[in-house]
Amino acid sequence: EDQVTQSPEALRLQEGESSSLNCSYTVSGLRGLFWYRQDPGKGPEFLFTLYSAGEEKEKERLKATLTKKESFLHITAPKPEDSATYLCAVQAESNYQLIWGAGTKLIIKP
Amino acid sequence: DTAVSQTPKYLVTQMGNDKSIKCEQNLGHDTMYWYKQDSKKFLKIMFSYNNKELIINETVPNRFSPKSPDKAHLNLHINSLELGDSAVYFCASSWTGSGNTIYFGEGSWLTVV
Numbered sequence: 001e002d003q004v005t006q007s008p009e010a011l012r013l014q015e016g017e018s019s020s021l022n023c024s025y026t027v028s029g030l031r032g033l034f035w036y037r038q039d040p041g042k043g044p045e046f047l048f049t050l051y052s053a054g055e056e057k058e059k060e061r062l063k064a065t066l067t068k069k070e071s072f073l074h075i076t077a078p079k080p081e082d083s084a085t086y087l088c089a090v091q092a093e094s095n096y097q098l099i100w101g102a103g104t105k106l107i108i109k110p
Numbered sequence: 111d112t113a114v115s116q117t118p119k120y121l122v123t124q125m126g127n128d129k130s131i132k133c134e135q136n137l138g139h140d141t142m143y144w145y146k147q148d149s150k151k152f153l154k155i156m157f158s159y160n161n162k163e164l165i166i167n168e169t170v171p172n173r174f175s176p177k178s179p180d181k182a183h184l185n186l187h188i189n190s191l192e193l194g195d196s197a198v199y200f201c202a203s204s205w206t207g208s209g210n211t212i213y214f215g216e217g218s219w220l221t222v223v
Contacts, residue, residue, distance in 0.1 A: 034211070043114075043200050043214035044153070085151060097166060098212065100153040 002027045002092050006101035013078055013108050021073040021086055021104045029093030033071050035064050036087040038103070044087055047073075078108045113137050114215040116201045122221045123191055131186045131218045133201030141165075142184035143202040143212065144176060153200070159184050160206055191222045 003026045013019055025033065032051050036044035048057045050066040057064050061082060063074040073086055085105045089098040116133040123129055135142060143166075144156040157176040158166035164176070173189045184201060201215040 036214075038151075041217070043202075043216050046211050046213065049211060087151075087153070089153075096206070097155060097158075098153075103151045 002090070002094075002099050004088055004090055004099050004101040006086075006088050006104050008104060009102070010105040011107070013075075013106070015079060015108055015110050016077050018074070018076045018078070020075070021106070023071040023073070023088030023101055024069060025071070025088075025090045025099075026069075027090050027092045027099070031091040031093055031096070033066055034089045034091070034098065035071070035073055036089070038085045038087055047086075075106070078106075080108045080110050082106065083108045112215075114201055114203055114213050116199075116215040116218050118218060119216060120219045120221075122223060125191055125193060125222055127191050128187070128189045129191060129220070130188070131199055131201075131220075133184045133186070133215060135182055135201075135203040135213075137203055137213060139203040139205055139213075140181055141204050141206045142178065142181070143204075144184065144186050145200040145202060145214075147198045147200060147217070149197075156199075157184075157186075188220075191220075193222050196220055196222045 005024045007022045035047040038044045048064040053068045061076050065072050085103040087103045088101040114135045141160045143158045145153050156170045159178045162178045175187045178184045198217045200217050202212045204210045204212040
């Protein structure tokens with residue numbers, strides 16, 4: 001069964017303290033892996049799409065990487081405004097439907 | 111200039127009532143979706159429409175009925191609301207195809223009392 005697991009559920013960091021969020025997936029053929037950011041009271045906001053193992057993408061303090069089993073979202077020197085829930089989703093080759101993880105709630109303390 | 115807009119943002123209603131949530135996208139996308147996000151933050155797809163035709167209909171009670179008058183609009187009507195229907199409902203849109211990004215609306219917070 002296609003599945004996405006994100007860890008940790010919650011992560012508290014001090015401002016400037018770099019870390020990584022994990023998204024493990026089991027899917028019969030990967031079309032794409034998506035990272036979104038969701039602020040409280042808002043809809044998910046698109047960050048990155050990764051299509052194949054070894055691919056990396058960066059945006060400001062965020063860098064997403066992909067292997068055949070998992071993706072990492074690396075956050076370098078985070079700021080309080082990076083606080084949000086980060087969601088991962090995969091699109092399987094069997095259909096176009098996205099399978100979502102439960103998210104990691106990231107809190108950056110000043 | 112909102113890309114995907116949905117109304118209302120907040121809705122509090124009594125059990126047994128019927129309510130609708132409206133959604134419009136101005137991105138020119140050919141596919142629209144309704145997602146439900148529960149208290150644990152899991153996003154579950156409910157419906158997907160491509161060019162006004164239903165292409166995904168997950169296991170959703172038939173009290174939920176989507177309607178797409180044109181490819182820029184996808185409304186969600188809910189009959190006989192139950193307590194368990196309380197959740198956040200997100201409308202979204204994308205182009206059909208592999209790896210295409212889905213863009214979400216701001217969400218509609220439904221509380222059934």
